[in-house]
Amino acid sequence: MSDRKQLDTGGADIESSTPLLTKPPRNVAVDAYRGLVMLLMMAEVLRLSAVARAYPNSLFWHILAFNQTHVEWTWFGLHDLIQPSFTFLVGVALPYSIRSRQRKGETFAHSLAHTIIRSFILIALGIFLRSIGKPITYFTFEDTLTQIGLGYTFAFLLAWCKPRWQWIAFAAILFGYWLAWALYPLPPANFDYASVGVTPEWHSHLLHGFAAHWNKNANLGQAFDVWFLNLFPRTSPFLFNRGGYLTLSFIPTLGTMLLGLFAGRWLIASAPQIPFRRLLIAATALTAGGVLLHVLGINPIVKRIWTPAWTLFSGGLCFYILAAFLWLVDKHKQHRLAFPLVVVGMNSIAAYLIAHLWEDFVESSLRTHLGDRVLNIFGTGLQPLLLGGLTLLIYWYALYWMYRRNIFLRI
Template sequence: MPDQVKPKRNVAVDAYRGLVMLLMMAEVLHFSQVARAYPNSTFWHILAFNQTHVEWTWFGLHDLIQPSFTFLVGVALPYSIRSRQKKGETFAHSLAHTIVRSIVLIALGIFLRSIHRPITYFTFEDTLTQIGMGYTFAFLLAFCRPRWQWVAFGAILFAYWLAWAIYPLPLANFDYATVGVPSEWHTHLLHGFAAHWNKNVNLGQAFDVWFLNLFPRTSPFLYNPGGYLTLSFIPTLGTMLLGLAAGRWLIESPSQIPFRRFLIAGTSLVGAGILLHVLGINPIVKRIWTPAWTLFSGGLCFYLLAAFSWLIDVQGHGRLAFPLVVIGMNSIAAYLIAHLWEDFVESSLHTHLGDRVLYLLGAGLEPLVLGGLTLLIYWSALYWMYRQKILLRI
C-alpha cells in the first residue's frame, strides 16, 4: 500500500496567524510613549490608537488580535480532526485529547496572569483561557452537520443576548465609582436599552463577583478594571464556530479558495453587527464580547482570511509572507515569548547597549529602538525554532 501523501499546510492561515501574533508581540514598540513625546504628530497618535484597546464601543486594530486568534483556532480544527482520523484515532481518544488541551490552555492562561503576583491569580478572561473554556464545545460541534452548527451559533448568541437584556439595570442614582468607573469615563456610558451592556454593571459582572470569589484571593474580587469578563467565553465560542465554518469550506474546496463564501459571510456578519449597534439592540463592545461584536469582528476575520488567501494562493506572494509564517507556525511559542521575555530582553539590551545606542534616534524614539531590537530577538528565536523544526503545540 503506497504511503499517504501528507496534506500541505495552509500557508495563508499560517501567515494570518503570524500577523495576529506579530501585532501582539509588537506591543514592545510602545507607540503610546512615542506619541507622548511627539504630541503634535498625527502619525504616531494613529499608531498608538491602534496599539491599544478602545475604551468601550467600536474597535481599533489591536482589538482584532483576540478574535482573529480565536477564529483561526476554529479554522484549524477541521484540519486537526481530519489528520487524527487519517491516523486511525478513535473519537473517544480525540475527545480526551481535546479535553486535556482545553485544561492546559486554561491553566496556561491563569499561569501567565499570575506572574509577579503573590498567589495564583484566578482569572478567566485571558485569551488562552477563553479559548480553552470553549474549545471542547467547538470540537463536539465540529462533528455535527453544518446546519446544526449554524443553529448552535445563532442559539448561543441569542440566548446570551437575551440573558443580558433581561438582567436589571442599575438604579438611576447608582454610583459607578464603586465598580471602577470614574467620572471622567462617563462619556463612554451607554443609554437606553444599550445600557444593559455598560461597564461593570451587567450580568457578566454579577457572575464574576460570585464566581471569582470562590477562589483564594489576596482581596475580594469587586470588578475588573478593564471590564473583562469570564462569561465572554460563551460568545467567544461563536467566533470559534465561524472559524470552524471557514476551515470546513477550505477543506471542501482544496483546489479553489472559496472567496465568494468568505466575502458573503464577511459582509453579512459585519452588516448585522453594525445594524444591531446602530439600532441600539446590542452595542459593538470587544471588552465584553457582545453578540454584535462576535458578528462584526467575525466578518472582519473572514475578510482578512480572504485577503491572505488571495495574496498567497492566488497572487503567489508566499515568499513575502515568510516572516509571518515563521511566527504563525509557532503561535503558542510566540504567545509565551511575548508574555515572558519582555522584561529580561529589554533590561539586557539596556545593560549591553547602553543609552548611547538606544538614544541614537533621539530620546523620543528610544522606546521604538528598544522595542524594535526586542522584536527582532523574538523573531530570531522563532526563526531558530522554525529551522530546527521545533513547534510548540498543546
C-alpha cells in the same frame, strides 16, 4: 487586558474524499494570518503610546498609538482584532486537526480526551501567565488562552455535527446570550459607578437606554464574576475588573470559534480552489449585521465584553482578512513575502510565551549592553520604538531558529 497570546493547519475536512494516506499540504495563508496576529501582539513592546506622548502634535504617531491600544468601550481599533483573529483561526484549524487525527486512525473517544486535556492546559497556562508577579495564584478567566480553553471542547463537539446544526448552535449561543443580558435588571438611576471602578472621566463612554444593559461593570457578567471569582483563593475579595473584562465572554467567543470552523470547512471542501465568493458574502453579511445591531441600539459593538454584535462584526472582519491572505499567498503564490509571518504563525504558542516571559530580560539586557547613548541615537522620544524594535527582532529570530530546527510547541 493584553492580547499576548499549534494547531495543525494542514489536512482535509472530516467529510473530504481525500485519501487518508495522502497528507495534504499546509495552508500557508492561514499560517501567515496567524503570524500577523501574533506579531501584532508581540509588537506591544514598541510602546507606540509612549512615542505619541513624546510627539503630541504628530497625527502619524497618534494614529499608530490608537491602533496599538484597546478602545475604551464601543467600536474598535486594530489591536482589538488580535484576540478575535486568534480565536477565529483556532476554529479554522479545528477541522484540519480532526482530519489529521482521523488519518492516524484515532478514535473519537481518544480525540475527545485529547481535546479536554488541551482545553485544561490552555486554561491553566492562561492562569499561570496572569499570575506572574502575584503573591498567590491569580484566578481569572478573561484572557485569550483561558477564553479559548473554556470553549474549545464545545467547538470540538460541534465540529462533528452537520453544518445546519452548527449554524443553529451559533445562532442559539448569540441570541441566548443577548437575551440573558437584556433581561438582567439595569442599575438604579443613582447607581455609584465608582464602586465598580468606573471613574467620572469614563462616564462619557457610558451607554444609555436599552444599550445600558452592556455598560462597564454593571451587567450580568459582572454579577457572575463577583460570585464566581470569589470562590477561589484571593488576597482580597474580587470587586470588579478594571478593564471590564469578564469570564462569561467565553460563550460568545465560542461563536467566533464556530465562525472559524465554518471557514475551515469551506476551505477544505473547495480545495484546491479558494471559496472567495462564500468568504466575502459571509464577511459582508456578518459585518453589516453587527453594525446594524449597534446603530439600532439592539446590541452595542463592545470587544471588552464580547457582545454578540462584536462576535458578528469582528467575525466578518476576520473573514475579510482571511480572504485577503488567501488571495495574496495562495492565489498569487507570494510565499516569500509571507515567510516572516509564517515563521511566527507556525509557532504561535511559543510566540505567546516569548512575549509574556522574555520582555523584561531582553529589554534589560539591551539597556545594559547598548546604553542610552545607542538607544537615544534617534532622540529620546523614539527610544521606546528602537528598544522595542530590537526586542521584537530578537523574538522573531528566536522563532526563526526554532523554525529551522523544526521545533514547534504544540498543546
